Amino acid sequence: MPRRAREKSESGTYHVIWRGINRQILFENDEDRAKYLDYLQLYREKCGCRVLGYCLMDNHVHLLLAEGEEELSQVMKRLGVSYVHWYNRKYGRCGPLFQDRFRSEAVEDERYLLTALRYIHQNPRSLGISWETYPWSSYRGYMEQDSLLENDFVLGLFGRDRSKAIAEYQRFMQEESAKACLDAEMELLLSDQEANQMLQEQLHGLLPIELQHLGKEERDVALRGLKQLEGLSTRQIARLTGISQSVIVRA
Numbered sequence: 713m714p715r716r717a718r719e720k721s722e723s724g725t726y727h728v729i730w731r732g733i734n735r736q737i738l739f740e741n742d743e744d745r746a747k748y749l750d751y752l753q754l755y756r757e758k759c760g761c762r763v764l765g766y767c768l769m770d771n772h773v774h775l776l777l778a779e780g781e782e783e784l785s786q787v788m789k790r791l792g793v794s795y796v797h798w799y800n801r802k803y804g805r806c807g808p809l810f811q812d813r814f815r816s817e818a819v820e821d822e823r824y825l826l827t828a829l830r831y832i833h834q835n836p837r838s839l840g841i842s843w844e845t846y847p848w849s850s851y852r853g854y855m856e857q858d859s860l861l862e863n864d865f866v867l868g869l870f871g872r873d874r875s876k877a878i879a880e881y882q883r884f885m886q887e888e889s890a891k892a893c894l895d896a897e898m899e900l901l902l903s904d905q906e907a908n909q910m911l912q913e914q915l916h917g918l919l920p921i922e923l924q925h926l927g928k929e930e931r932d933v934a935l936r937g938l939k940q941l942e943g944l945s946t947r948q949i950a951r952l953t954g955i956s957q958s959v960i961v962r963a
Contacts, residue, residue, distance in 0.1 A: 721818035724779040725764070727828040728788065730814035731772040734913070738771055738809065744799065745848050748773070751794045753860050759787045762862040765829045767836065767849035774832040776819070778862070788814050822869055829866065830885050854881055907948050914938055920953045931955075935963035 732738045739745045745768050752775075756763050760780025767774040777784060796809045819825050833851040836843040844851065853861045855878050870877035870884070911920045914937055923931055938949050939960065950957040 719816070719818045721779075721820060723818070723820050725819040725825060726775075726777055726779075726784050726816045727819055727832070728775040728777060728784070728814055728816045729772060730775075730788070730792070731811050733808050733811050735771050736809060738773065738799075739768060740803070742848075744802075747798055748795050749860060751791055751798075754794075755787055755790050756860065759790065761787050762865070763850075763860050764825070764862055764866060765832045765850045766860075767832045767846075769835060769839075774835055776825070776829055776832060784816060826866070826869065826884060830887070833885055851885065854878065904948065904952060907944055908952050910941055910944065911938060911949070911952060914941060920949075923953045924955060932963040935960050939963070 739748065748768060749766075752763060752766070755761070759782040761782070761784075762778040762780065763775070764778060765774070765776035777787065779787070792810050792814075799809055800806055817828075819828055829850075833849050834843050836846040836849065843849065850858065850861055852858075854863045854867060867874065867877040867881060870880035908920060912918070915923070915934060918934075923934055926934065935949070935953075935955070938944065938953075939946065946957050946960045949955075949960055953960075
């Protein structure tokens with residue numbers, strides 16, 4: 713099945729998600745996270761892109777980037793190659809570390825840019841981590857000096873007075889993330905082939921269609937696990953399992 717062409721952003725701004733291959737851990741410790749941000753800083757300067765937000769989780773990365781002299785795919789290639797080379801040398805491994813294709817969505821207006829940024833900053837909450845004190849996101853970089861961030865642009869959306877803009881920024885970030893809206897956009901990021909592979913991994917090799925033959929309790933436990941997978945919609949799960957969307961929602 714051919715890959716879906718990456719959506720081109722008219723604004724040049726993208727929300728990027730890049731996962732470890734087979735959910736491989738990307739950052740074993742803080743040294744690894746710091747090194748990744750060092751490379752991000754390096755290619756921010758070399759490629760002329762702007763970093764508007766980031767969050768480094770154990771097995772995936774969220775970035776909010778605005779293109780500069782080079783297109784997004786080239787920036788991500790440079791960043792990925794450098795970090796993987798360093799990581800493999802450090803841990804004595806070889807081969808790929810990231811999934812072969814990062815996910816991205818176009819960010820075309822200021823409202824959605826702020827929504828995406830809030831989603832990125834609140835991401836650690838899904839693991840029960842305090843996102844406000846999480847040290848590996850850009851949240852605090854909008855209230856303090858952070859040479860990696862283009863924070864003047866985002867804060868400028870909240871007003872000209874910097875202290876008031878920071879207060880408004882904090883208030884906005886505290887609001888409930890519009891996750892459903894973002895997930896609706898993210899549905900487009902997985903082909904059925906990719907989603908089917910993800911489902912099989914979650915089901916430990918069981919074919920998604922075989923869920924129909926499980927008992928109700930066992931089936932519902934499996935469905936709840938599938939619904940936790942990022943980037944999948946209940947509509948896509950229904951299509952691949954043959955189980956009605958209403959049953960999946962109730963599970």
